[in-house]
Structures are given as C-alpha cells and as structure tokens.
Amino acid sequence: MRLLGVEHKTVWGGGQVMLVNVLSEWQRAGVPVVPTLVCPPDAALVGRARALNVPCVTMPLGAIEKTRSVPWNLARRVGPTRQLLQTIRQTGAEIILANSAFSFLASVFAAKLARVPIVWWEHNTTLPGDGLLRRMLAWADRIVVVSQEIQKQFLGLEPSAASKLSVIHNGIDAQKFFPSDKERMQIRRELGWDESMHVVGTVGRLSPEKGMNYFVAAANEIAQTRPAVRFVIVGDGPERAALQAIANPDAIRFVGVREDVTAWLNAMDVFALTSVADAFPLAVIEAMACGLPVVASKVGGLPEIVLDGETGLLTPPRDVGALARAMAALMGDESRGRALGAAGRDRVEKHFMLAQTARKMRAALERVRSV
Numbered sequence: 120m121r122l123l124g125v126e127h128k129t130v131w132g133g134g135q136v137m138l139v140n141v142l143s144e145w146q147r148a149g150v151p152v153v154p155t156l157v158c159p160p161d162a163a164l165v166g167r168a169r170a171l172n173v174p175c176v177t178m179p180l181g182a183i184e185k186t187r188s189v190p191w192n193l194a195r196r197v198g199p200t201r202q203l204l205q206t207i208r209q210t211g212a213e214i215i216l217a218n219s220a221f222s223f224l225a226s227v228f229a230a231k232l233a234r235v236p237i238v239w240w241e242h243n244t245t246l247p248g249d250g251l252l253r254r255m256l257a258w259a260d261r262i263v264v265v266s267q268e269i270q271k272q273f274l275g276l277e278p279s280a281a282s283k284l285s286v287i288h289n290g291i292d293a294q295k296f297f298p299s300d301k302e303r304m305q306i307r308r309e310l311g312w313d314e315s316m317h318v319v320g321t322v323g324r325l326s327p328e329k330g331m332n333y334f335v336a337a338a339n340e341i342a343q344t345r346p347a348v349r350f351v352i353v354g355d356g357p358e359r360a361a362l363q364a365i366a367n368p369d370a371i372r373f374v375g376v377r378e379d380v381t382a383w384l385n386a387m388d389v390f391a392l393t394s395v396a397d398a399f400p401l402a403v404i405e406a407m408a409c410g411l412p413v414v415a416s417k418v419g420g421l422p423e424i425v426l427d428g429e430t431g432l433l434t435p436p437r438d439v440g441a442l443a444r445a446m447a448a449l450m451g452d453e454s455r456g457r458a459l460g461a462a463g464r465d466r467v468e469k470h471f472m473l474a475q476t477a478r479k480m481r482a483a484l485e486r487v488r489s490v
Contacts, residue, residue, distance in 0.1 A: 120488060122154045123212035123235075125203070127180050127222040131163035132324060133401050134242035137265075137289055137476070138218050139167045144292075144477035146171065152481065155210045157203065157226075174210075178202045180225040203229035214238060214484055220246050220255065227258050236260040236487045240480075241269055242289075244398050244419045245328070249276055256280045261487045263287050263480065265399040266420025285483050288423070289399045290476035293467055296408035298460075299385045306386035310351070310372060317348045317450045320387035322380060322402040323394075325356030330393040330416065330436065332358070335366045337393075337443040342370035348450065353383050384409040389449045389456065394418055395436050404471045407431075407463030412456040414445045424471070430463035 124138060138156075145152050158164045160177040168175040181199045203226055207215070215230045215237040217223035223239045224247075230237035239259040244266075246252055256262065256277045262284045264270050270286050312318065319338070323329045331352065338350040350371040352362075363373055377383055384390065390406035391414040399420040406413055407424070413431030415421045427433040432449065434441040449456045 120152045120484065121211050121213045122152055122216055122484070123207060123210055123214070124154055124156045124216045124218060125180075125222045125226040126156065126158040126162060126164050126218045127225045128219070129159050129162045130324070131167075133289070133399075134219050134240075135164050135167075136401060137242065138216075138240075139164070139171065140292070140473055141477045141480055142168075142173055143171055144473050145481065148474070148477070150477070150481055152484075155206070155212070157206060176206050178206075180222075199225055200228045200232070204232055207233045207235055213488055216240060216484070219243060220252075223255060223259065227255075231258070238263060238484060238487055241265065242398055243396075244269055244272065245396055246272070253277050259283065261285070261483060263483050265289050266423055268420045268423070269398055285479070287476055287479045287483065288420075288471060289401055289404065290471045290473040291401060291404050291408060291467070292473045293408045293464075296381050296384070296405045298410040298464070299381070302379075302382035302385040306382050310349075310386070312349055312386075315347060317345070317389075318351060318387045319348065319389045319391055319446050319450070320351040320353065320383065321391050321393070322353040322384070322405070323392065323400070324354055325352070325358040325362060327358065328394060328396045329356075330395040331362055332365070333393040333395075333437060333439055333442060334391055335362050335371060336439045337391075337446060338371050339365070339367050340439065340443045341447060342367045345447070345450075351383070351387065353377050353380065380405065381409065384411060387411055388453075389414060389446055391442070391446060392416065392421070393436075393442060394421070397421060399424065404467055407460075407471075408467045410457075410460040410464045412449050412459035413463060414442065414449065425463075426466070430459055430466055 155174045156168045157176045165175050217226050217239050238261045240263045242265050321334050325331050352373050355376045384406055390411040392403050394416050397419040403424050413425050415425045416436040417433040418436045425431040432445040434445050
C-alpha cells in the first residue's frame with residue numbers, strides 16, 4: 120500500500136505523535152505500507168519522519184485558521200493543491216491520510232482531482248463550523264476518530280456518515296512507559312525532593328485548551344495548607360510566562376519539554392490533566408501505564424480513558440475547588456492511589472496499546488483501498 124500522509128500543523132502534539140508512532144509500529148511489524156509524508160517546511164514532523172527513514176516532502180500548505188465561520192480561503196488552496204497533486208502522481212499514492220480536519224482541507228481537492236481515496240483521521244473536538252463540517256463529512260471516503268465523543272459530534276451533525284466512520288482509540292507502547300523506582304528517585308534528587316514530599320504533576324502543551332491555569336490555581340490552593348506537597352509541570356507553550364507569573368514558586372516547578380517523560384511521570388504520586396477540551400490525550404494513557412492514579416477533567420474523550428473511581432477521579436472542567444479536593448484525596452490515601460494506579464496500568468494493557476491502534480488503522484485503510 121502506497122500511502123501519502125498529510126500534516127498541516129507545525130507543532131509536535133498528540134496527533135503528530137500518533138502519526139509517527141503508527142508508522143513506526145508498522146515498520147516494526149513488517150506491515151507492507153510504503154509511506155510518504157507531506158508537511159510545511161518548518162513542521163516538527165520533518166525531523167521525526169526522516170529519523171524513521173520515511174520520505175518527507177515539504178511545501179507550504181496554506182494558512183488555515185480555526186474559526187466558527189469559514190476557516191480557509193479558496194485562493195490559498197490553489198498552490199498547495201497543484202503541488203499535492205504532483206506529489207500524489209510522483210509517489211503513486213493509493214490512499215491519502217489527512218491527519219486532522221485542517222490537513223483534510225489542505226489535501227481533499229488534490230485527492231479528488233487525482234481520484235485517490237482520502238481518509239480523514241481526526242484527533243480534536245474543536246472543529247470547523249457546522250456548514251463546512253457537514254461538507255467535509257461528505258467528501259471523506261473514510262473517517263477515523265480517536266474518541267466516541269468526536270463520533271457523537273459527527274453523527275449528531277450528519278447521521279448518514281455512520282457507514283464511513285470508525286472509532287480507533289490512541290495507543291502507546293507500554294514497554295516505554297512503566298513504573299520505575301530508580302527513575303523516581305533520580306528525578307526527585309534532581310529537584311531536591313525526597314520521599315517525604317507528595318508530588319502532583321502534569322504533562323502537556325501550555326496552551327489554552329489544556330487548562331493549565333486551573334492546575335496552577337489548584338496547586339496554589341493546596342500549597343497554602345500542605346507545605347510538603349510539590350507540583351511539577353512538564354511541557355512548554357505560549358502560556359508559560361503567564362502561568363509562571365501566578366504560580367507559587369516555592370511549590371510549583373516548570374521544567375519545560377523533556378524527552379525522558381517516563382522518568383518524570385515516575386517522580387509523581389498523582390497525575391492531573393485539567394483540559395477544557397481534549398479528544399484522547401496520550402499523556403493520561405502514559406501516566407496510567409506508569410501506575411499513577413489520575414485526576415482528569417470530565418471533557419472530550421477523557422471519560423473513555425479514566426474510569427471514575429476505578430483508575431482515577433474525574434472532575435468538572437474549570438472547577439478549581441473540585442480539582443484541589445480530588446488531588447488532596449489521592450494524596451491523603453496512598454493505598455487507594457496505588458490501587459487506582461494498578462487498575463490504570465491494567466486498563467492500558469488491555470485497551471490502549473499502540474499495536475492495537477496500528478492494526479485497526481491499517482484495517483481501516485485497507486477497507487478504503489478495496490472499495
């Protein structure tokens with residue numbers, strides 16, 4: 120199967136991680152897929168793709184902005200469409216895999232002109248306005264979404280899309296994310312924290328949809344009455360300076376983007392994700408694989424990952440008080456935290472493994488090719 124993957128975004132986030140990880144898993148398993156990727160010249164994906172020896176064609180894909188009206192300009196589609204059409208023909212692509220809504224918009228016209236089926240892989244719950252979205256659902260030959268929440272959103276708008284829609288949950292390599300006392304102590308020594316400290320942490324991009332301001336607010340509240348609690352934020356983004364300005368510097372550490380995420384997760388006692396919008400975040404699955412109890416907002420696909428009271432606690436989004444109480448509850452009951460963490464690890468191994476995701480994605484692509 121000759122596959123052309125299109126990625127419009129330049130950032131390195133969950134959707135881009137899943138695209139690279141699925142390609143890597145296909146390589147490992149010897150799956151007969153011959154991929155080529157297309158992305159903007161300054162995309163974080165470029166280096167990652169080439170590290171896998173996957174050809175990466177760079178080209179401007181046109182400016183597309185998330186708005187509730189028309190998020191794209193027809194005139195800006197002409198140049199990218201011409202270049203994409205040429206790339207499709209040069210690579211002999213049999214299927215186009217558009218990685219998210221705006222990658223789909225960037226590539227759908229070229230796919231139609233080339234008469235090559237296009238599969239839309241959606242990783243987000245924040246999408247174009249309903250009129251355009253309805254047309255996109257009609258244009259796609261197949262649609263893969265990462266959560267039932269996105270499926271519900273799509274079918275509520277266009278019930279007839281059910282026949283072309285599949286839910287394939289994100290998955291991780293659980294051999295890379297696992298409990299480790301050695302890594303726990305290594306990071307804690309680096310931070311100057313010993314075993315007497317309770318540590319609550321989070322991992323993610325410091326951008327509005329991740330709701331990191333609620334994490335900081337809850338941490339500030341807890342720090343007033345619990346001096347032995349520390350908080351760590353792994354990640355970076357446009358809101359970092361604003362968050363640091365309101366954070367208690369004695370209790371909260373910002374450590375930036377770290378490649379050794381497993382080690383940082385193991386340094387924590389509780390993991391929290393305070394998103395206000397999230398489809399199916401990898402960070403929560405990774406934390407569960409490391410045996411951590413999770414506190415998460417009840418938004419998007421998070422209730423599909425975290426079973427309330429079984430693998431963690433779900434709280435209403437934007438509710439600082441409820442978030443602080445949930446964090447405190449898990450810190451105050453270590454045996455419960457360990458039980459929730461063990462159940463979380465078990466759930467990941469049964470339902471959220473990368474090999475499962477890659478196998479299901481290949482099956483979805485094969486169904487399109489066989490039509």
